[in-house]
Amino acid sequence: SAVISQKPSRDICQRGTSLTIQCQVDSQVTMMFWYRQQPGQSLTLIATANQGSEATYESGFVIDKFPISRPNLTFSTLTVSNMSPEDSSIYLCSVEHGGMGLNEQYFGPGTRLTVT
Amino acid sequence: LAKTTQPISMDSYEGQEVNITCSHNNIATNDYITWYQQFPSQGPRFIIQGYKTKVTNEVASLFIPADRKSSTLSLPRVSLSDTAVYYCLVVLSASKIIFGSGTRLSIRP
Numbered sequence: 001s002a003v004i005s006q007k008p009s010r011d012i013c014q015r016g017t018s019l020t021i022q023c024q025v026d027s028q029v030t031m032m033f034w035y036r037q038q039p040g041q042s043l044t045l046i047a048t049a050n051q052g053s054e055a056t057y058e059s060g061f062v063i064d065k066f067p068i069s070r071p072n073l074t075f076s077t078l079t080v081s082n083m084s085p086e087d088s089s090i091y092l093c094s095v096e097h098g099g100m101g102l103n104e105q106y107f108g109p110g111t112r113l114t115v116t
Numbered sequence: 117l118a119k120t121t122q123p124i125s126m127d128s129y130e131g132q133e134v135n136i137t138c139s140h141n142n143i144a145t146n147d148y149i150t151w152y153q154q155f156p157s158q159g160p161r162f163i164i165q166g167y168k169t170k171v172t173n174e175v176a177s178l179f180i181p182a183d184r185k186s187s188t189l190s191l192p193r194v195s196l197s198d199t200a201v202y203y204c205l206v207v208l209s210a211s212k213i214i215f216g217s218g219t220r221l222s223i224r225p
Contacts, residue, residue, distance in 0.1 A: 042218055105162065107159025108159055109158060
């Protein structure tokens with residue numbers, strides 16, 4: 001298994017500012033993913049981040065709004081830029097771990113963001 | 117990516133067996149069927165994955181018929197702590213996964 005931590009666990013931010021969320025894994029992984037989950041809703045994939053290459057964004061998400069870094073095989077950051085209240089959500093990172101299953105993902109605890 | 121359809125919610129009682137069925141009519145040959153569980157204020161947790169027939173682990177069983185167009189997650193003798201949202205997904209190996217709406221399972225005493 002993989003143990004994932006995220007920082008911060010929660011934050012309250014003013015509109016127009018930016019917040020960078022950190023995701024740390026206790027083992028080296030190739031693929032990392034960033035999701036958004038609005039209250040009471042399912043998870044929506046934002047982007048896939050592989051070390052050594054630019055992140056791949058899903059439809060509706062752009063790099064200017066959600067820049068992602070992946071400097072090594074155990075760490076990634078997601079920045080939510082120029083925030084508005086609509087960005088209030090839980091942001092989760094996950095890693096693909098192929099140890100046991102072909103596609104078993106481990107998720108971090110999430111970062112609860114509130115934009116005022 | 118194949119789309120999945122599952123009930124929005126289900127209720128059951130402690131000690132009962134709960135079966136959650138998911139349909140995935142457009143599943144591709146190389147797709148695997150995977151279930152995740154999510155408790156409030158936590159990230160989803162992998163439960164079980166299978167390709168065909170039956171898979172069982174310490175938490176659940178997964179039944180997949182020959183045509184693979186549906187699957188059933190079986191939770192034996194549920195307890196209050198099994199109250200959660202359960203997501204059915206079909207995924208390729210080493211690939212991104214897309215979550216559907218999930219089934220909100222409520223267990224009552």
